[in-house]
Each structure stands twice: as structure tokens, then as C-alpha cells.
Amino acid sequence: MADELNIKVNGRVSTVASSPDTPLLYVLMNELELRGPRFGCGLAQCGSCSVLADGVEIRSCVTPVGNVAGKSITTLEGLPAWYAEKKGLAQAPALHPLQQAFIDEQTPHCGYCLNGMLIKGSELLANNPRPSEAEIRQAMNGHLCRCGTYPRIMKAIQVASRTISGDVR
Amino acid sequence: MNIPRIDPLSRRDVLKGGGALIVGFSMAGLPLGSARAAGPAPDPNLIDTWIAVHADNTATVIFGKCELGQGNTTGMLQIAGEELDLDIAQMHVVRLDTHVTPNQGATTSSSSIERGGPQLRAAAAEARQALLQLASARLGAPVAELTVEKGVVSVAGQLGRSVRYGDLLGDKAFSVKLTGKAPQKPVSQHKLVGARVPRLDIPDKVAGKYTHMQHVRVAGMLHGRIVRPRGQGAYGAGAKPLEIDESSIRDIPGARVVRRGDFVGVVAEHEWDAVKAARALKVTWQENATLPGNAGLHDAMRAAKTTDTTVVDDGDIAKGFAAAVHTAAATYHLPYQAHLPFGPNCAIADVGPNGALVMSSTQDIYNSRAGLAPVLGLPEDQVRVQYYEGSGTFGHSCYEDCAQAAAIMSQLAGKPVRVQFMRWDEHGWDNFGPAHLAEVRAAIDGNGRIVAYEYHGWQHGWFTTESSHELALRSPPRERNSGSNSIIVNRMSTGAMYAIPNRRVVSHMVPMVGLLKGAPLRSPMDMHYSFASEQVIDELAHAAGMDPLEFRRRNIAGERWLGVLNAAAGAANWTPRVAASRLSDAEVVTGRGIGIGTHHVSFGAAVAEIEVNRRTGQIITKNLYGALDAGLTVNPALVENQIIGMMVQGVSRVLKEEVKFSRTNVTSLDWESYPVLRFAEHPNVTPVVVQRVNEPSTGAGEEVMGSTGAAIANAFFDATGVRLRQYPMTPERVLAALATSKT
Numbered sequence: 001m002a003d004e005l006n007i008k009v010n011g012r013v014s015t016v017a018s019s020p021d022t023p024l025l026y027v028l029m030n031e032l033e034l035r036g037p038r039f040g041c042g043l044a045q046c047g048s049c050s051v052l053a054d055g056v057e058i059r060s061c062v063t064p065v066g067n068v069a070g071k072s073i074t075t076l077e078g079l080p081a082w083y084a085e086k087k088g089l090a091q092a093p094a095l096h097p098l099q100q101a102f103i104d105e106q107t108p109h110c111g112y113c114l115n116g117m118l119i120k121g122s123e124l125l126a127n128n129p130r131p132s133e134a135e136i137r138q139a140m141n142g143h144l145c146r147c148g149t150y151p152r153i154m155k156a157i158q159v160a161s162r163t164i165s166g167d168v169r
Numbered sequence: 170m171n172i173p174r175i176d177p178l179s180r181r182d183v184l185k186g187g188g189a190l191i192v193g194f195s196m197a198g199l200p201l202g203s204a205r206a207a208g209p210a211p212d213p214n215l216i217d218t219w220i221a222v223h224a225d226n227t228a229t230v231i232f233g234k235c236e237l238g239q240g241n242t243t244g245m246l247q248i249a250g251e252e253l254d255l256d257i258a259q260m261h262v263v264r265l266d267t268h269v270t271p272n273q274g275a276t277t278s279s280s281s282i283e284r285g286g287p288q289l290r291a292a293a294a295e296a297r298q299a300l301l302q303l304a305s306a307r308l309g310a311p312v313a314e315l316t317v318e319k320g321v322v323s324v325a326g327q328l329g330r331s332v333r334y335g336d337l338l339g340d341k342a343f344s345v346k347l348t349g350k351a352p353q354k355p356v357s358q359h360k361l362v363g364a365r366v367p368r369l370d371i372p373d374k375v376a377g378k379y380t381h382m383q384h385v386r387v388a389g390m391l392h393g394r395i396v397r398p399r400g401q402g403a404y405g406a407g408a409k410p411l412e413i414d415e416s417s418i419r420d421i422p423g424a425r426v427v428r429r430g431d432f433v434g435v436v437a438e439h440e441w442d443a444v445k446a447a448r449a450l451k452v453t454w455q456e457n458a459t460l461p462g463n464a465g466l467h468d469a470m471r472a473a474k475t476t477d478t479t480v481v482d483d484g485d486i487a488k489g490f491a492a493a494v495h496t497a498a499a500t501y502h503l504p505y506q507a508h509l510p511f512g513p514n515c516a517i518a519d520v521g522p523n524g525a526l527v528m529s530s531t532q533d534i535y536n537s538r539a540g541l542a543p544v545l546g547l548p549e550d551q552v553r554v555q556y557y558e559g560s561g562t563f564g565h566s567c568y569e570d571c572a573q574a575a576a577i578m579s580q581l582a583g584k585p586v587r588v589q590f591m592r593w594d595e596h597g598w599d600n601f602g603p604a605h606l607a608e609v610r611a612a613i614d615g616n617g618r619i620v621a622y623e624y625h626g627w628q629h630g631w632f633t634t635e636s637s638h639e640l641a642l643r644s645p646p647r648e649r650n651s652g653s654n655s656i657i658v659n660r661m662s663t664g665a666m667y668a669i670p671n672r673r674v675v676s677h678m679v680p681m682v683g684l685l686k687g688a689p690l691r692s693p694m695d696m697h698y699s700f701a702s703e704q705v706i707d708e709l710a711h712a713a714g715m716d717p718l719e720f721r722r723r724n725i726a727g728e729r730w731l732g733v734l735n736a737a738a739g740a741a742n743w744t745p746r747v748a749a750s751r752l753s754d755a756e757v758v759t760g761r762g763i764g765i766g767t768h769h770v771s772f773g774a775a776v777a778e779i780e781v782n783r784r785t786g787q788i789i790t791k792n793l794y795g796a797l798d799a800g801l802t803v804n805p806a807l808v809e810n811q812i813i814g815m816m817v818q819g820v821s822r823v824l825k826e827e828v829k830f831s832r833t834n835v836t837s838l839d840w841e842s843y844p845v846l847r848f849a850e851h852p853n854v855t856p857v858v859v860q861r862v863n864e865p866s867t868g869a870g871e872e873v874m875g876s877t878g879a880a881i882a883n884a885f886f887d888a889t890g891v892r893l894r895q896y897p898m899t900p901e902r903v904l905a906a907l908a909t910s911k912t
Contacts, residue, residue, distance in 0.1 A: 039513070040513075042592055043839055043840075045839060045841060095375070099376065103367075108375065110238030112561065113511055144840060144847065146563070148815065150817055152813065
């Protein structure tokens with residue numbers, strides 16, 4: 001078909017069956033069967049659906065799938081490989097350093113907001129490996145958590161920052 | 170990675186616990202594919218209901234309290250592993266399922282470790298005794314000479330003589346009843362209980378491999394969405410569709426309307442089509458302008474015909490007040506607040522003529538089943554409910570409503586249906602934490618001792634039937650406004666932490682009809698009570714010219730209250746000074762405050778350090794210090810995490826959250842119209858667990874919330890010399906209060 005819609009997600013190209021106006025989120029959840037991006041508000045208010053498009057965090061709940069053709073989409077599942085590519089590592093680690101920090105700091109409660117927190121936090125650390133506390137607060141302010149895990153997300157980002165920038169080993 | 174397609178008619182998923190086959194259940198006799206058949210409830214008096222030992226020397230631990238992200242699974246396994254002498258890594262759990270797991274009641278009121286824990290502990294101790302009996306016969310040594318480590322039973326002092334649990338009973342049933350006599354380990358021998366075991370659910374959550382309810386899909390299912398007015402109206406007024414224009418969704422492929430009574434939904438093969446159809450469907454609703462609106466709420470409550478209960482009546486308050494040297498009195502107006510799981514509730518139902526399987530994030534699978542049966546017209550034992558963790562719920566959010574909606578739609582469509590609420594459904598149709606009106610007065614003598622205390626509280630109770638139920642069956646409103654199931658003012662949050670000779674607490678129950686639908690919201694009502702009560706106490710301290718910590722110490726009711734008070738104050742490096750003794754004219758002023766509180770059991774205290782911008786009215790909570798004594802704390806790391814969560818949520822509730830509604834309906838429908846605390850606004854939190862190894866374990870998920878709000882309110886007074894008698898403490902209210910104080 002001439003107007004076949006293909007999208008590249010976590011390095012793999014897939015043909016989309018949904019119409020181009022379908023929000024990317026529904027394609028990721030129901031066609032590609034990914035668990036990272038998830039429905040929170042459908043209004044781009046909370047960040048639970050966040051993915052990276054060419055390394056930039058976007059809200060997949062309000063982004064028509066037709067708009068991301070030609071872009072490289074990274075979901076939570078693809079964060080380790082994305083990190084390895086950016087760092088020029090030969091092999092992707094099992095987890096992005098921020099994911100590891102979330103485990104080490106025992107960060108999540110229900111874990112539903114985690115997808116967006118990890119996506120946004122990874123974007124931040126890629127652009128600014130040593131963010132100040134104020135910069136973290138500013139960058140993460142569009143991502144809501146209802147369980148009250150903000151303090152430990154803050155700590156996990158700071159821990160991952162030290163790992164990524166080689167301040168600790 | 171594929172999401173596993175879970176066949177609702179297979180029990181493999183239910184029983185998969187590290188790949189182990191579990192035998193010995195009440196279910197084991199059922200043939201595969203009989204999930205819809207009636208099954209007897211698991212018998213809590215059998216060891217096999219709780220523990221299954223496998224040939225690989227692991228065990229499946231079966232219990233009826235759910236993981237909500239509070240670490241319940243980890244804590245419960247610590248308790249079981251302690252008595253069984255198994256490592257955490259040697260144990261699996263199973264999904265909560267009315268056909269599999271025992272009925273331990275709802276996972277509410279922070280009751281898992283407190284009430285569910287002792288049951289599981291007893292069963293595990295019995296299992297250990299049964300295994301020791303088997304080992305004794307196998308090894309030819311008396312039970313008294315046996316020791317166990319990591320599931321290996323040895324004859325004391327003889328390393329070669331040992332046998333594994335797995336070899337004694339691998340995948341066979343105990344077939345032993347609980348005796349109630351099995352010895353339990355003394356605290357001095359605890360290894361797992363009291364340890365900081367990392368949460369078992371976190372690695373999968375972080376890796377994106379965890380199965381939230383929202384991730385589950387089943388073969389052949391349709392997607393459904395509810396169609397209701399945006400925002401509920403007055404309780405009891407219903408939501409009557411006067412006209413439904415089905416042609417309005419004609420262009421959406423495969424979408425169709427499903428309706429029973431006043432219940433309206435749409436189903437479609439593709440999720441986005443269901444979402445579009447629910448938005449596009451034209452429905453004319455009957456409008457009822459019977460709500461008081463936010464502005465008229467508290468007057469309506471105060472004027473209502475109430476059912477009154479005297480909760481506490483100690484001493485003689487008239488005499489107490491007559492003899493006092495100073496009395497503080499005030500009225501407090503406190504809002505409706507909402508649960509709002511961050512991912513709206515989701516459920517899948519597969520309903521046939523002879524039975525139903527429903528998957529949801531209910532906090533009580535057995536109660537869920539009891540609620541589904543009448544809606545579906547099925548006997549209870551033909552309804553099977555399975556629990557999947559959803560997004561944090563903090564009480565009775567829309568999970569049952571959503572499960573019933575899915576079940577109704579599945580019954581009408583003749584296929585499995587997955588329903589997820591939209592953001593405006595979850596916001597607009599929540600069962601809200603009720604509003605409250607408090608009139609409080611208290612008094613001191615010349616020595617700074619509280620001599621009289623009187624608290625009158627107005628509120629309505631909880632609902633009993635879900636919105637889907639009421640709409641589908643057009644059933645009349647039912648509420649718990651009197652009797653043993655009603656919610657009366659909590660005596661523990663209204664002065665019980667102080668030694669007060671003359672104290673009176675009166676609950677004035679307002680009818681819920683005409684207001685909003687109410688349900689328990691984390692630490693139900695305690696933030697209201699503590700906000701009012703602990704400010705009056707603070708005013709007495711101020712009147713006595715005393716430091717608020719010292720005043721509380723002087724009046725404290727007992728050692729454990731004193732313990733948390735001192736722990737929180739110690740963490741904050743509290744230095745004595747009278748509140749509001751350092752007022753400043755600067756634009757940004759600072760203050761610190763203290764509060765104590767609880768839910769029903771356990772002991773909580775908080776210190777807050779805040780900044781108030783006197784120009785913008787914005788309050789920033791900079792630092793919080795929270796102490797919790799929950800008796801024997803099974804896992805201090807879990808409780809620290811709960812304290813952080815409670816306090817951050819407490820800040821959100823006291824500074825930001827209020828359900829807005831007009832005369833016709835709720836208007837808080839998303840995160841813009843119902844703001845919550847954002848990342849940039851979060852405080853630093855220092856949690857302190859007061860470990861009491863010789864006290865029974867009690868709740869640890871709610872008890873610091875009341876004191877958090879109170880501490881912030883008291884800090885505001887310290888910073889400004891002004892009291893706020895209502896929350897959320899929004900910039901508008903702050904500016905209004907500061908302006909009033911100048912005139």
C-alpha cells in the first residue's frame with residue numbers, strides 16, 4: 001500500500017494498522033504491546049504516556065501517530081539501548097543508570113508515573129549530566145505523581161547523575 | 170516483548186508463582202477451564218490455604234491482602250518467611266483471586282500487617298510445625314532437636330543429618346488443619362522481621378515489565394467507555410439520559426451503545442474508537458440544580474437535620490471551661506477531596522449466562538464479588554474476581570464502579586470488555602473524601618494544662634452502592650449515616666493524644682443526599698480533624714506563652730505519643746520558642762510548626778518548616794520531619810517510604826486540593842481544575858520510624874497525614890501571626906487572611 005504508515009520504535013520499524021490520527025499512545029499500547037507508556041489523562045497534563053521522539057520527551061496521548069513517521073521513538077523499554085547509543089557503549093546495559101537508581105533508592109510506590117519520570121529524567125540527564133536541584137525541579141515539573149515519591153525521584157536523578165558523569169563508579 | 174494474552178478461562182496465570190505448580194488448594198479439584206464454575210471459598214483453617222511447599226525447596230505464600238505499592242507483598246513474605254525459616258528469594262506469591270486466596274477482608278485502614286499479618290504468621294508457624302513433624306520422622310530425631318535454616322531441617326549439632334522442606338512435602342498438600350498451638354518465634358530470634366528487605370515489586374516496575382491492571386488484555390475483548398454527564402451531580406439525583414442520539418457515533422467503525430437502565434456506555438473493537446465514541450455520543454441529560462455549590466456547602470451542612478452521636482464525654486466540660494484561665498475557639502471549613510489514581514481505574518470482565526470473571530484493582534475482592542452479583546443477576550459464587558495492582562488508589566476510588574461498568578458492558582455485548590475510565594470520569598465520578606465542618610474550643614488553667622476540650626464535627630458518611638449499580642438498576646440512594654457502619658468523628662484524632670480531664674466530642678451526621686458521594690480517602694477525615702484540633706491546641710500554647718512542643722509535652726497522654734513527638738522534634742532540631750515570636754515584614758517569611766495525630770492506632774507526629782510569600786500568597790513547604798510508631802515495624806524501609814508518601818500527599822491536600830462543584834455538577838475534571846502538588850513544589854522529607862519491638866504491629870500507611878496538615882497550618886501562624894481556618898491554603902485564601910489581619 002502506498003500510504004502505509006511505518007513508525008520506528010526502540011530501533012525497530014513497524015507498520016501501523018491504526019489510522020494516522022490515532023494518538024501514538026494507543027498504537028504503542030495495543031499494536032506494539034508495550035508496557036512503558038500508559039494512559040494517565042489523555043490531556044498532556046500528567047506525563048504518564050511520555051516517550052522520546054528523536055531524544056525529546058513528548059506526550060504520546062495527544063500526538064497523532066501520523067506525526068511521528070520518520071522519527072525515532074524510544075519508550076521505557078528502549079531506554080537502556082538508547083543510553084548505550086548516546087554513550088557509544090558497545091553493548092546496552094540491562095538498565096539505564098536512572099532505572100538502576102530508582103531501584104537502589106526504592107523510589108516508586110505504585111509505579112504508574114514511573115514511565116514518564118524515567119523518560120523525562122533520562123532526557124534531562126542526556127542534555128545536562130550534572131543538573132542542579134533547581135534544574136531537576138524545573139525539568140520534572142510537568143510530571144505528576146500522586147503517591148508522593150517526588151523526594152526519592154529527586155534523589156535517584158542525583159544518584160544517576162553521578163553514575164553517568166563518572167563521579168562515582 | 171509481548172504482553173501475555175491471559176486466557177480468562179485458564180487458571181495457569183492465577184497459579185503461576187515462579188512457575189511452580191501449586192497443589193492442595195480448594196481449587197485443585199476443578200478441571201482446567203472451569204473458572205466460571207462455582208468454587209468453595211478457601212478454608213482459612215487449613216494450612217494449604219496459606220502455604221504450598223514445592224519440590225525445589227521454595228514455597229508459595231497465599232494471602233488476601235493486596236499490593237498497592239506500599240510494599241505489602243514484601244512485608245507479608247517477611248512475616249511468613251520468619252516463621253517458616255525461608256529466605257525471601259525462596260517464596261512466591263499468587264494473585265488475589267476469590268477462587269484461590271483466603272478472605273482476609275479489605276486492604277484498607279492500613280490493616281494488612283496489623284490484622285492480616287498475625288493470621289499469616291500463625292499459618293506459617295503451623296506449616297513449620299507440620300514440616301518439623303515430617304522431618305522428625307524422616308531423620309529419626311525429636312522435633313525439639315531440629316533446627317531450620319533456609320528450608321533445610323537439620324538435627325542440631327549434626328550437620329550431615331538434614332532434609333529439605335521440598336523433599337518432605339514437595340508439591341503435595343499438608344492436609345493439616347490449623348491447631349492454634351504452633352509456637353511462634355520470639356522477637357529476639359527475628360531475622361527477616363525488622364529487616365530492611367528491598368521491595369519485591371520495584372525491579373519489574375522500573376524495567377517496564379510489571380503487570381498493572383491497565384496492561385492486561387484478553388483475547389476477543391472489546392474496549393468500553395462509560396458515558397455520563399461530565400461530573401456527578403447531587404447524590405440521589407441520579408443521571409438520567411433523556412435522549413440518546415445513536416446516529417452521532419454512526420461514523421465510528423464498530424462502535425455501539427450499550428445501555429441498561431440509566432447506565433450508558435459504548436463499546437468498540439479498537440480502544441481509540443471507544444474513546445472517540447464516548448466523546449461523540451450525543452446524550453441529553455436531565456439536569457438537577459440541587460447541589461449547594463462550594464460557596465453554600467458548609468452552611469448547608471450546618472443547617473441539615475443531623476443524626477448526632479456523643480463520641481466522647483469525659484468529666485464535666487462546663488465545669489472545666491468555667492474554671493479555665495484562657496479559652497480558644499474557632500470554626501473550620503474543610504473541603505471535599507478526591508482519590509484520583511494517577512492512571513484512571515481499569516477493569517476487564519467476561520460475563521456469560523452462568524458466571525463471570527472480573528479483573529480489577531479492587532481493594533477487596535470478596536466485597537467486589539458481593540457488589541457485582543446483584544448488578545449481573547448472578548449468584549455470588551458464580552462471580553470470580555481477580556486483583557491486579559492499578560495506580561495508587563488511596564481508598565475507595567472508582568475501582569468497583571469501573572469493574573461493574575465492565576461487567577455490565579460485557580453482559581450486554583456478549584464478549585469480554587475492557588473498560589478504563591477517562592480522566593474526567595475518574596475525577597468527576599470519584600467517591601470523594603467528605604467535607605467537614607468543625608466547631609472546636611479548648612481551655613487551659615494557669616499552669617498551661619488543658620482542662621477542657623469540646624469538638625463538634627459535621628459530615629456525611631460513606632456510600633454503599635456504586636454509581637454503575639445505581640444507574641443500571643435505578644436503585645434509590647443508600648448511605649451509611651447512622652449505626653455501626655457509619656463514619657463518626659474519630660475520637661483518636663480529636664484530643665486523645667492529650668491528658669484532658671473534661672473532654673467532649675460530638676458527631677453530627679449530615680445526610681449525603683443532596684451533597685456529593687462520599688467514601689474513605691487515605692486516613693479518612695483525619696486531616697480535617699487534626700487541622701482543626703491541633704490549631705486550637707497551638708493557640709492554647711501561644712496563650713500560655715509556651716513553646717508549642719513544650720506545651721504538648723506537658724499535656725501529652727502517654728509514652729508513645731511523647732515518643733513520636735520527641736522523635737519528630739529531634740529530627741528537626743527543634744529549639745524552644747513561642748510561636749509567632751519572630752514576625753517580619755519581609756516579602757518572604759518563614760515559620761515552623763508541629764502537630765501530632767493518628768488514624769485509629771499507631772502514633773504520628775510531624776514538624777513542618779515553610780515559607781510564605783506575603784505578596785503572592787504562596788506557601789512553600791521546605792522541610793518536613795515525620796515520626797511514626799507503628800509498634801513492631803516489620804520493615805522500617807517500607808514505613809519510611811510510606812511516611813514520605815503520606816507527607817508529600819498531605820502537603821498536596823492541605824495546600825492545593827479541593828473538589829469544585831456548581832449547583833448542578835462537579836467541575837473538577839482534570840489536573841488543571843483539581844491541582845495537586847507538583848514536582849517543583851515538593852518538600853524535603855525526613856522520615857523517622859520509632860521501632861517498638863515489644864508492641865503489636867499496627868497500621869503504617871495513614872497515621873502521619875493528619876499531623877502533617879496541622880504542622881503546616883501551625884507553621885503558617887508562626888510565620889505570619891495569622892490563623893487559617895480552612896484549607897486548601899491557597900494563595901487567594903492566604904492573601905485574604907493576611908489582609909483581614911491588617912485591618
